[in-house]
Amino acid sequence: MPPHLHPDHDTPVIDGDVYVRPRHLARATGTGDPALAPLTALGWSLRHDDLGNAYVHAPDDRVRLGFLPEGEDDGLWRINAYKDPFAPPTWGVCFNDSVPTEFVTAFTTALATAYEQGPDAYLARPDPRVPDRDPFRAVAPLTDRGWLFARPDPDVFSIQSPDKLASLDHTVGPLSLDDELNTREARWHLWAGTSINRPLWYATASTDTPVALITAVTECVADPAPLARWREATFSYAAGMAHLTPIEPDRPSAPTPLDVQRAVSLRPTPPRVTASVPRWSTTTSRPAPSRR
Template identity: 30%
Template sequence: MTNHPFENLDPTQTVQVLPRHLAGPGTIDPRTAWAFPYDEGWQFAQTDDGTAAAFSPCLRLQTTYEPKPGKGAWTISAHRAPFTAPTWRITFDATTPVELLHDVHAELLDLYLEDRHSDQDRLLQDETAPHEAYAPLLTRGWSHEVKTDGTQTFLTPEGLGGVRHRYDFSGSSGPAWRSWGGLPSEPHWRADFSFGTPTTLVAAFTASLISTGPLHRTVQDVPVRTRRALYVATTTAKQPHGNPLVAPPPAPVSGRTR
């Protein structure tokens, strides 16, 4: 039997792990995850229980974090006018790797600034083609299955994560895109992108999802059930008493670099 990559590591030891979708949520800090320019009109508020919210200066963009026991959530919503019903919404489980959230919010800020300094409105009328979001998955060895129900599904090589895209909008009230990490029957996290969500934001998410940049975690923060599918790129702090698996040299990934 193959040794467990975390078998001889101290629970408090810091490691760098791949793939990202199995790394666990990481350190949750809404202000860091969102990284908005709060000195330029963006508003931030957080209550004593950890609930947080941020708003764009125009009040058309809102992002929130609700740390509910067992089922917290991060939510991004866009509105045609302040205080109206959202035009689109993205929802992440609180257990989603925080680095993925950061990269989506960084792209959200980019779109906001592009719209602000041009006559475009890509936050509400993005013309990016869907393949921009899913083609990079295929280059990383993900499988692809198309169904007659109007969906196509992309699965990670080890089968412990996926992205589902609904290409046929007729008669559907579900999300346009859905992603998850972990066992399909009981995933560690799930992310839903409603119809109307800019494909550019979905592409930022998938690019971060397949990035070969390892994530920093302590051993005790990495989900136990899927640890055998992880690579330990490096370890720090304490020396292990065995030889953890080492990640192969990272391959280049297409997509925007931050």
């Protein structure tokens, strides 16, 4: 989980004991609450079924999210948007059960912003003629961080992370919306691992998913900052791939030379003493050292 503020003060609280680098190898956390929060904060309705699945609906019922730990497949997060609440979805996004929760949170945060702006934002179809809606705007955060174009394929535009353990695939040509919503055969396919058939995690987005929402995810994926996780939960996937760095407990930092100089300048001048001042010797007890 990313750092958050302690409820009683402004000290960051980190949920984990190791940092995972690169972050696309961190995988999911144990709770989906951070990803639900941007939408419920807008007053979207939240309900649960008897199995523990959660459903979030926008007030106009044009955007719906399902958090489905007891779903029929590994699609843990399914988000759909509609021009008409009773019509088929206009676009759909799926994050499987291993996607780092921070990536889902980036999406729902951008979705909350778009929803407040209105249908022209959260139903904005990609359009290469419009700069803000050009699909390849979503690729820029990755290429800016060193992701490179991968296998040349006339049907798939693909770029890979520098360690070749994550990939973003953009399919060219016509696709069935039904396939995009229910399979991994979608316009956008983001995944991590050494095999596309058995990825560590994956996410898909259909053709008409707004570019701003996809860009929010790629920006989060491209962020070089590590993600905090618990060490015992990392061995199943990170061994030999991710870099794990212990999270040190908070310690007061050592004073810099400038700090010392300032302290000396602010210290009051002591009165002049003419009497002798006792000094430490082998027969006097040394005071306990002060804690830094």
